[in-house]
Amino acid sequence: MPAAAPAVEARVTDLIREAIVRGDYAPNQRLIEADLSESFSASRATVRTALLELASEGLVERLPNKGSRVRAISLDEAIEILEVRIGLEGLCAAKTAEGLTDAEAAEFEGLRAAMLAAVDEGDLVEYARLHQRLDARVRELSRHATAAGVLARLYAQSIRYHFKLASKPARAKVSLLEHVAIVDAILARDPDAAERAVRAHLLSVIDALRDLAA
Amino acid sequence: MPAAAPAVEARVTDLIREAIVRGDYAPNQRLIEADLSESFSASRATVRTALLELASEGLVERLPNKGSRVRAISLDEAIEILEVRIGLEGLCAAKTAEGLTDAEAAEFEGLRAAMLAAVDEGDLVEYARLHQRLDARVRELSRHATAAGVLARLYAQSIRYHFKLASKPARAKVSLLEHVAIVDAILARDPDAAERAVRAHLLSVIDALRDLAA
DNA sequence: TCATCCAAAATCGTTGACAATTTCTACCCC
DNA sequence: GGGGTAGAAATTGTCAACGATTTTGGATGA
Numbered sequence: 001m002p003a004a005a006p007a008v009e010a011r012v013t014d015l016i017r018e019a020i021v022r023g024d025y026a027p028n029q030r031l032i033e034a035d036l037s038e039s040f041s042a043s044r045a046t047v048r049t050a051l052l053e054l055a056s057e058g059l060v061e062r063l064p065n066k067g068s069r070v071r072a073i074s075l076d077e078a079i080e081i082l083e084v085r086i087g088l089e090g091l092c093a094a095k096t097a098e099g100l101t102d103a104e105a106a107e108f109e110g111l112r113a114a115m116l117a118a119v120d121e122g123d124l125v126e127y128a129r130l131h132q133r134l135d136a137r138v139r140e141l142s143r144h145a146t147a148a149g150v151l152a153r154l155y156a157q158s159i160r161y162h163f164k165l166a167s168k169p170a171r172a173k174v175s176l177l178e179h180v181a182i183v184d185a186i187l188a189r190d191p192d193a194a195e196r197a198v199r200a201h202l203l204s205v206i207d208a209l210r211d212l213a214a
Numbered sequence: 215m216p217a218a219a220p221a222v223e224a225r226v227t228d229l230i231r232e233a234i235v236r237g238d239y240a241p242n243q244r245l246i247e248a249d250l251s252e253s254f255s256a257s258r259a260t261v262r263t264a265l266l267e268l269a270s271e272g273l274v275e276r277l278p279n280k281g282s283r284v285r286a287i288s289l290d291e292a293i294e295i296l297e298v299r300i301g302l303e304g305l306c307a308a309k310t311a312e313g314l315t316d317a318e319a320a321e322f323e324g325l326r327a328a329m330l331a332a333v334d335e336g337d338l339v340e341y342a343r344l345h346q347r348l349d350a351r352v353r354e355l356s357r358h359a360t361a362a363g364v365l366a367r368l369y370a371q372s373i374r375y376h377f378k379l380a381s382k383p384a385r386a387k388v389s390l391l392e393h394v395a396i397v398d399a400i401l402a403r404d405p406d407a408a409e410r411a412v413r414a415h416l417l418s419v420i421d422a423l424r425d426l427a428a
Numbered sequence: 429t430c431a432t433c434c435a436a437a438a439t440c441g442t443t444g445a446c447a448a449t450t451t452c453t454a455c456c457c458c
Numbered sequence: 459g460g461g462g463t464a465g466a467a468a469t470t471g472t473c474a475a476c477g478a479t480t481t482t483g484g485a486t487g488a
Binding site: 045046 | 448
């Protein structure tokens with residue numbers, strides 16, 4: 001049996017999603033089915049399916065009989081997404097703190113040390129990678145499929161704003177302290193403190209985003 | 215122009231969704247494209263698109279090369295959904311309390327009176343209708359499209375459990391008090407109190423659901 | 429009896445073509 | 459010259475057919 005090639009459909013969806021997230025297609029740019037069909041050498045129906053899927057993820061906007069376009073996330077929407085994330089990531093952090101195993105605790109200690117080192121060395125890219133990994137692990141270890149699923153979607157939508165924030169050096173120091181507080185609360189196995197720490201962090205991100213716009 | 219007939223695609227999606235929510239198709243029942251195609255007299259491609267859409271809403275489960283089935287929401291999942299709703303509905307209630315106009319306040323006072331009357335008369339069906347309307351209005355008036363969108367999806371998924379709870383007469387009295395508390399907090403234009411009231415209510419629903427299973 | 433294998437049926441995935449709708453363009457009339 | 463209009467071009471929506479994959483049922487042999 002040849003190494004189980006993934007369905008074309010799923011593959012095309014991923015390719016288009018990556019292209020959007022990477023910024024190959026500008027916000028509000030029209031996505032014409034026939035063009036994508038040629039670009040990715042897939043049938044138009046396959047592309048159509050992919051666009052449908054991406055529309056449900058919030059990355060693409062579909063107007064009946066008028067085609068698809070890359071959905072532009074406004075600053076207001078980005079803030080809305082962060083507000084929703086307060087509730088969801090707070091929940092995940094609390095659950096993670098509640099059910100933390102010793103092995104998981106060790107992993108978080110490692111991440112905390114690595115984040116501190118990265119910021120100390122001024123390596124913003126590495127720090128961004130690490131704190132994304134921290135967020136992802138908190139979501140996974142919460143074992144809360146519903147919250148994790150919703151968060152994954154929201155995250156993809158607002159990725160553009162993540163880049164903008166991550167490029168501000170002054171932001172890293174604030175962000176670091178907040179993330180350390182989150183890790184500390186989880187390591188203390190204190191669900192309430194973890195939820196509060198997440199809330200504080202995301203409120204701070206909202207403020208930073210507002211400043212960025214002003 | 216003739217009253218803008220909706221696209222067949224959207225119509226079929228709605229029909230299948232209603233059939234699932236109404237319970238015409240049992241959980242885990244296989245949904246065969248060819249059969250649905252005949253039932254709704256639409257092409258298989260249209261049905262396929264509809265199933266894809268419903269899968270993204272969480273109502274249908276799609277296994278690659280193995281077809282679609284009505285997704286069965288386990289009790290654990292229903293509880294997860296309620297946990298997520300705490301964060302989201304709490305947010306909506308806070309926003310609604312924050313920006314409440316006098317006209318909206320009058321509407322909530324009317325709903326509160328109607329709910330009290332319905333439970334007093336033992337009309338459980340009317341009470342269920344009213345408190346669903348209350349929830350919906352809180353979502354709408356929060357003007358938080360992101361939270362409202364996520365909530366709409368989660369609500370459709372867990373509708374089966376709503377029915378189960380709504381049919382317990384003893385539950386109505388508890389539920390009524392909690393909803394009155396929510397309305398009171400909103401009318402007082404106190405965001406924090408509204409969020410706490412929503413949290414208390416949903417935690418109580420989680421308990422009730424656990425009892426139901428035991 | 430039971431496990432194994434193979435063929436046939438059922439079902440999904442993909443494609444190309446056609447129909448319906450929207451958008452663009454050139455033209456005409458005022 | 460401006461505005462509206464008919465027709466053409468571009469694009470999406472729908473369909474039926476073909477190919478690929480999975481499941482089913484029964485025949486075979488130990």
